[in-house]
Amino acid sequence: MKIKAIALNTFKEAIRDRILYLLLFFAAVCIIFSRILALLTVGDRVKIIKDVGLTSLSLFGALMAILMGVGLVYKEIDKKTLYTLLVKPIHRYQFLLGKYFGLVLTLFIMLSLMSLIFLAVIFFHTFRVEWQILLAILYIFLELCLITSVALLFSCFSTPILSSLFSLSFYLIGHVSWGLETLIKKLRPGTGKTLAQLLYHFVPDLENFNFKMEIVHKLPIPPKIFLFSTLYGIFYTLFVLTLAVLIFRKRDFI
Amino acid sequence: MALKLETDTISRKKIHGSSIIYVPSGKYLKYATFGCSSLLADLVYLWAIQYYSDESITDRFQHLDHIFSIISELDPRYSDPYDVGALIAAYEAGDLGLSLKILDKGLENIPDQWFFPYTAGHYAQFIKKDPALAQEYYKKAMAIKGAPDVIRRLYADAIFKAMDYERALQTWLEIFETAKEDRIKKIASNHIYQVKAAMDIQNIKQAIEKFKKRFGHLPMDLSQLLKAGFLNTLPKDLDGKDYLYDSQTGEVKMPTIPWKR
Numbered sequence: 204m205k206i207k208a209i210a211l212n213t214f215k216e217a218i219r220d221r222i223l224y225l226l227l228f229f230a231a232v233c234i235i236f237s238r239i240l241a242l243l244t245v246g247d248r249v250k251i252i253k254d255v256g257l258t259s260l261s262l263f264g265a266l267m268a269i270l271m272g273v274g275l276v277y278k279e280i281d282k283k284t285l286y287t288l289l290v291k292p293i294h295r296y297q298f299l300l301g302k303y304f305g306l307v308l309t310l311f312i313m314l315s316l317m318s319l320i321f322l323a324v325i326f327f328h329t330f331r332v333e334w335q336i337l338l339a340i341l342y343i344f345l346e347l348c349l350i351t352s353v354a355l356l357f358s359c360f361s362t363p364i365l366s367s368l369f370s371l372s373f374y375l376i377g378h379v380s381w382g383l384e385t386l387i388k389k390l391r392p393g394t395g396k397t398l399a400q401l402l403y404h405f406v407p408d409l410e411n412f413n414f415k416m417e418i419v420h421k422l423p424i425p426p427k428i429f430l431f432s433t434l435y436g437i438f439y440t441l442f443v444l445t446l447a448v449l450i451f452r453k454r455d456f457i
Numbered sequence: 458m459a460l461k462l463e464t465d466t467i468s469r470k471k472i473h474g475s476s477i478i479y480v481p482s483g484k485y486l487k488y489a490t491f492g493c494s495s496l497l498a499d500l501v502y503l504w505a506i507q508y509y510s511d512e513s514i515t516d517r518f519q520h521l522d523h524i525f526s527i528i529s530e531l532d533p534r535y536s537d538p539y540d541v542g543a544l545i546a547a548y549e550a551g552d553l554g555l556s557l558k559i560l561d562k563g564l565e566n567i568p569d570q571w572f573f574p575y576t577a578g579h580y581a582q583f584i585k586k587d588p589a590l591a592q593e594y595y596k597k598a599m600a601i602k603g604a605p606d607v608i609r610r611l612y613a614d615a616i617f618k619a620m621d622y623e624r625a626l627q628t629w630l631e632i633f634e635t636a637k638e639d640r641i642k643k644i645a646s647n648h649i650y651q652v653k654a655a656m657d658i659q660n661i662k663q664a665i666e667k668f669k670k671r672f673g674h675l676p677m678d679l680s681q682l683l684k685a686g687f688l689n690t691l692p693k694d695l696d697g698k699d700y701l702y703d704s705q706t707g708e709v710k711m712p713t714i715p716w717k718r
Contacts, residue, residue: 240503243503243506243507244499244502244503244506244537245506245537245541246536246537246540246541247536247537250499250535250537251499251503254493254495254496254499255496255499258493258496261492261493262493374491375491378490378491378492379488379491382488409492410492413492415492415493415495416494416495416532416534419495420534420535422534
């Protein structure tokens with residue numbers, strides 16, 4: 204109940220933030236612009252619209268998660284409103300989880316709005332509703348949940364600027380970590396290879412939530428990957444949130 | 458605004474395509490896309506269309522291979538660039554080898570796309586005039602699920618153009634027997650007529666050559682070849698008509714145009 208109350212309050216606060224609408228506006232512009240961009244191609248126009256649309260959803264969603272998430276806890280500390288909350292009979296983890304779920308709810312609304320615009324643009328082009336795209340959007344949302352947890356983690360002990368940098372780095376590393384596999388294959392057996400392997404397993408792999416290529420090209424996706432990607436997302440998010448709770452519990456605000 | 462307008466009037470030297478021609482291969486560029494390699498492939502393709510449409514860039518075909526390989530490495534399943542790249546290479550750059558290379562790459566990355574070997578066969582047959590190579594490509598296309606029946610007819614025609622009349626006749630007969638539509642049966646029948654006529658004319662011409670060698674002049678009519686023993690029987694076309702012979706030039710022709718039967 205307490206988590207729910209904090210979540211709803213966080214949602215009401217976040218939904219009023221102008222940065223969200225600015226990012227939503229730019230996302231809408233990108234998605235609508237893709238329709239014009241598609242006119243320049245020779246061949247399949249829908250592919251251009253889908254690629255631009257899905258990338259916009261992912262990129263602007265990540266920006267929303269990072270920019271909102273890094274200020275979640277920091278703002279409360281900075282404005283000293285956290286003290287009034289902590290004297291109340293709520294645990295620190297309840298506060299943190301409430302903040303997390305509040306932002307996740309905000310992101311869900313924003314992503315839904317962007318998705319509606321995207322599906323509408325596709326519908327006006329093809330006069331068909333492409334339900335498979337919802338699958339790609341679902342996993343984008345899962346990715347955003349993970350990024351939000353990371354932003355929240357950094358927000359617990361760092362300033363907004365540094366938290367933004369760290370969260371953005373997490374996002375970028377997450378999308379490049381698949382390259383470590385190539386590096387591991389090229390390394391000779393030894394300490395270097397072992398370290399690379401350890402890094403590969405520890406560093407986040409956000410490509411697990413990236414089904415854009417498969418959805419756009421209508422490639423078959425093994426059903427098993429959906430389950431494992433979802434579990435990976437959930438467990439990694441839980442791990443990051445646990446870390447955030449542990450850091451926040453130990454933090455002294457006086 | 459006035460300053461901007463003024464700056465725009467100053468001409469500056471440009472290296473056309475400099476934004477992309479020095480880009481490393483798509484294999485390494487993929488690492489810098491952060492999960493958006495498909496979008497980057499789209500943007501590079503859109504750029505390439507504008508670049509190759511600009512006729513003022515006289516050396517624009519120099520990096521054709523590099524640019525289209527970037528796109529294929531970023532998004533191997535993107536089929537349009539293979540078609541368009543091959544088209545530009547074949548018709549504008551006049552580099553058929555590159556065109557076939559792009560289409561081969563397309564088939565390698567999208568093995569279920571019959572259009573690539575079909576297009577390659579088309580280029581081999583009608584641009585390179587290499588029916589043997591065309592046959593290879595048509596055969597690959599025919600083996601892909603969903604390939605239209607017309608490819609089999611093109612394959613048979615390529616065999617005929619390679620002057621392998623026996624095999625061409627066999628293939629056209631198979632097409633005739635398996636055709637479900639009367640239109641296709643009619644097409645196959647006309648080609649069978651054409652192949653048989655080509656075989657008969659070849660035999661008659663060989664007999665004429667032997668006659669000329671023996672007697673020092675061309676025969677007055679084809680019956681002389683029978684009497685001289687250079688032919689066992691006088692061939693007739695599929696409709697039972699005699700072949701037309703010109704005693705002045707030694708040319709032998711079909712009595713009917715196959716498509717007007």
